[in-house]
Amino acid sequence: MFTDCSSSTTSRLIHLNSLNGAFLPRPCFGQLSLRTTASTWRCTLSIRSSSSPSAIVINGKAEAKNIRDDIKIEVSRMKESIGVVPGLAVILVGKNKESATYVRNKKKACDSVGIKSFEVHLAEDSSEEEVLKSVSGFNDDPSVHGILVQLPLPSHMDEQSILNAVSIEKDVDGFHPLNIGGLAMRGREPLFLPCTPKGCIELLHRYKIDIIGKRAVVLGRSNIVGMPAALLLQREDATVTIIHSRTINPEEITRQADIIIAAVGQPNMVRGSWIKPGAVVIDVGIKRVEDPSAAHGYRWVGDVCYEEASKVASAITPVPGGVGPMTIAMLLSNTFTSAKRFHNFQ
Amino acid sequence: MFTDCSSSTTSRLIHLNSLNGAFLPRPCFGQLSLRTTASTWRCTLSIRSSSSPSAIVINGKAEAKNIRDDIKIEVSRMKESIGVVPGLAVILVGKNKESATYVRNKKKACDSVGIKSFEVHLAEDSSEEEVLKSVSGFNDDPSVHGILVQLPLPSHMDEQSILNAVSIEKDVDGFHPLNIGGLAMRGREPLFLPCTPKGCIELLHRYKIDIIGKRAVVLGRSNIVGMPAALLLQREDATVTIIHSRTINPEEITRQADIIIAAVGQPNMVRGSWIKPGAVVIDVGIKRVEDPSAAHGYRWVGDVCYEEASKVASAITPVPGGVGPMTIAMLLSNTFTSAKRFHNFQ
Numbered sequence: 001m002f003t004d005c006s007s008s009t010t011s012r013l014i015h016l017n018s019l020n021g022a023f024l025p026r027p028c029f030g031q032l033s034l035r036t037t038a039s040t041w042r043c044t045l046s047i048r049s050s051s052s053p054s055a056i057v058i059n060g061k062a063e064a065k066n067i068r069d070d071i072k073i074e075v076s077r078m079k080e081s082i083g084v085v086p087g088l089a090v091i092l093v094g095k096n097k098e099s100a101t102y103v104r105n106k107k108k109a110c111d112s113v114g115i116k117s118f119e120v121h122l123a124e125d126s127s128e129e130e131v132l133k134s135v136s137g138f139n140d141d142p143s144v145h146g147i148l149v150q151l152p153l154p155s156h157m158d159e160q161s162i163l164n165a166v167s168i169e170k171d172v173d174g175f176h177p178l179n180i181g182g183l184a185m186r187g188r189e190p191l192f193l194p195c196t197p198k199g200c201i202e203l204l205h206r207y208k209i210d211i212i213g214k215r216a217v218v219l220g221r222s223n224i225v226g227m228p229a230a231l232l233l234q235r236e237d238a239t240v241t242i243i244h245s246r247t248i249n250p251e252e253i254t255r256q257a258d259i260i261i262a263a264v265g266q267p268n269m270v271r272g273s274w275i276k277p278g279a280v281v282i283d284v285g286i287k288r289v290e291d292p293s294a295a296h297g298y299r300w301v302g303d304v305c306y307e308e309a310s311k312v313a314s315a316i317t318p319v320p321g322g323v324g325p326m327t328i329a330m331l332l333s334n335t336f337t338s339a340k341r342f343h344n345f346q
Numbered sequence: 347m348f349t350d351c352s353s354s355t356t357s358r359l360i361h362l363n364s365l366n367g368a369f370l371p372r373p374c375f376g377q378l379s380l381r382t383t384a385s386t387w388r389c390t391l392s393i394r395s396s397s398s399p400s401a402i403v404i405n406g407k408a409e410a411k412n413i414r415d416d417i418k419i420e421v422s423r424m425k426e427s428i429g430v431v432p433g434l435a436v437i438l439v440g441k442n443k444e445s446a447t448y449v450r451n452k453k454k455a456c457d458s459v460g461i462k463s464f465e466v467h468l469a470e471d472s473s474e475e476e477v478l479k480s481v482s483g484f485n486d487d488p489s490v491h492g493i494l495v496q497l498p499l500p501s502h503m504d505e506q507s508i509l510n511a512v513s514i515e516k517d518v519d520g521f522h523p524l525n526i527g528g529l530a531m532r533g534r535e536p537l538f539l540p541c542t543p544k545g546c547i548e549l550l551h552r553y554k555i556d557i558i559g560k561r562a563v564v565l566g567r568s569n570i571v572g573m574p575a576a577l578l579l580q581r582e583d584a585t586v587t588i589i590h591s592r593t594i595n596p597e598e599i600t601r602q603a604d605i606i607i608a609a610v611g612q613p614n615m616v617r618g619s620w621i622k623p624g625a626v627v628i629d630v631g632i633k634r635v636e637d638p639s640a641a642h643g644y645r646w647v648g649d650v651c652y653e654e655a656s657k658v659a660s661a662i663t664p665v666p667g668g669v670g671p672m673t674i675a676m677l678l679s680n681t682f683t684s685a686k687r688f689h690n691f692q
Contacts, residue, residue: 160533160534176527177523177524177527177528177530177531177534178523178524178527179527180526180527180530180531181522181523181524181525181526181527181528181530182523182527183530184523184526184527184529184530184573184577185523185526185569185573186567186568186569186573187506187569188506188523212592213592213593213594215594215599221532221580222532223531223532223533227530227531227532231530234567234588234590237590237592239587239588239589239590239592239593239594239599240587240588241585241586241587242580242585242586243585244580244583244585246558246559246583246585247559247585248559248561248585253561253585
């Protein structure tokens with residue numbers, strides 16, 4: 001049932017294609033078509049059984065818990081000192097199940113550290129004006145220090161103009177172009193760092209992984225992960241290359257990297273052969289793929305073939321339990337930072 | 347008198363150091379100190395005499411003239427159609443000779459295409475408030491469509507807050523973080539592209555050099571050239587690596603590039619051995635170095651050792667006459683674009 005994808009023939013067939021910035025398998029040489037089935041997203045079980053992983057597992061779940069614990073103490077100190085409770089507002093539009101789950105998780109995370117959460121849930125057929133009205137309300141509300149517009153928005157809405165409407169001082173997602181500009185420019189400081197890339201770098205710091213002067217490869221150039229992750233690594237003095245859907249020979253370039261951040265949303269795209277021995281691998285990808293042999297009939301798979309990579313890398317994030325929990329921890333951190341800034345609390 | 351810097355011993359000694367983002371020669375292994383003298387900025391004369399250059403010379407001067415000619419026609423059409431003359435305002439503070447020359451050249455370039463130029467020249471000991479007042483005046487002046495604050499500003503002024511004060515709609519330099527954010531983000535459009543990087547890419551386009559999927563290396567990560575040039579190349583689907591003062595083995599990485607943009611301000615840093623045969627080289631660097639054998643006792647030298655590089659590259663910009671004239675042409679282009687936008691002129 002498990003297919004060994006490590007044969008050179010098959011791995012050469014995994015080429016990149018782009019749809020909305022995502023990587024998709026595509027047929028190569030007009031001979032074969034690859035789809036995201038067991039044969040493409042699975043990687044070598046045979047290797048798994050023949051040798052054991054050597055990489056340090058970067059435990060994002062545990063680090064995220066440490067961060068949340070620290071935030072909880074700080075939030076409590078703030079409340080006691082100045083009577084202020086940080087507040088995070090989330091605007092959810094429509095019935096997207098995944099979005100609803102994310103929003104629920106964010107609310108739970110806020111509750112766990114004492115951040116007050118506000119939620120507006122608008123119907124799928126709401127007008128853009130209604131969403132903008134909600135944004136504006138939260139912009140003006142002094143008990144709200146962070147505003148999230150849960151993406152994706154329904155297709156009849158202009159995502160850009162809605163995101164632009166979020167007050168820059170409350171843009172805890174860090175997606176505002178003014179924040180991204182500040183991130184790109186030397187000598188400038190963005191008000192907020194986007195949560196997922198910030199979580200990736202935080203993991204590198206917490207595991208005392210050197211960044212200065214290291215070769216880093218970021219796979220994927222999305223506005224919310226790949227691009228800001230590359231800018232962050234550059235700020236930390238890494239020598240950064242971004243690999244994307246138009247990159248020729250991504251495998252060879254990735255193999256030069258000391259640090260790899262994979263954020264393409266293509267299960268198991270990065271194989272063991274892509275990784276330089278001793279490299280550090282941060283896997284941002286997380287996709288649910290069907291697997292009848294798994295307990296619930298599915299499993300979560302990252303962009304990196306963990307079984308192979310963990311034998312080559314010196315450290316690696318698992319999926320799940322790696323970058324995911326850090327993203328929410330960074331959101332709480334950004335919200336708390338915002339509240340501190342609003343109230344000049346040290 | 348000419349020293350051949352191409353010997354492997356010497357070239358290995360050229361390492362990178364950083365001062366305000368610039369690359370400087372520094373001693374290596376504690377044995378030798380390199381200074382920017384004839385022995386460092388000169389490169390192989392011997393090679394020059396033994397074989398002839400093969401690279402196409404990218405004639406920035408001629409292309410810039412073509413662009414200026416086109417703008418002149420368009421400016422005239424605008425004036426005839428709607429009675430509007432585009433206006434560019436320059437604020438110069440202090441007595442920096444180079445700055446004064448740049449401002450004079452910009453004024454001359456404006457005159458040559460029919461763009462009206464406005465100039466404020468403030469004394470070195472002016473207050474920040476005085477500069478801000480000038481900025482504000484031009485922001486409000488409907489006959490001004492572009493505003494330049496000539497850098498560097500005197501050290502007692504906060505460059506950042508002055509640049510931030512320039513209306514985003516008139517930021518023809520494209521240095522505002524909102525413009526840089528727009529440049530970095532997919533699906534966004536900056537109002538203006540920074541002039542020098544825009545000029546580099548324009549040269550690539552005009553010489554029909556493929557960018558999509560090509561490996562590109564940008565040497566230097568300044569806010570005004572290196573970083574935006576990398577973002578622009580990325581927007582054009584190149585696979586981009588930024589090399590900077592903390593990069594280890596810049597030579598090896600540069601040698602992988604199909605397109606090299608050098609913007610470090612270190613004369614002759616990029617040697618022929620750094621360049622992959624057939625690569626395209628855009629040299630942004632321009633430094634005046636003493637040379638008693640030259641007509642005026644000095645010559646202009648780029649970041650790239652032209653004599654060596656032109657034998658390896660497939661195309662290369664000369665210094666002077668390469669990127670420099672394009673920068674001013676792009677400034678005129680941005681100013682005209684701004685006037686068109688203000689007056690909704692097609």
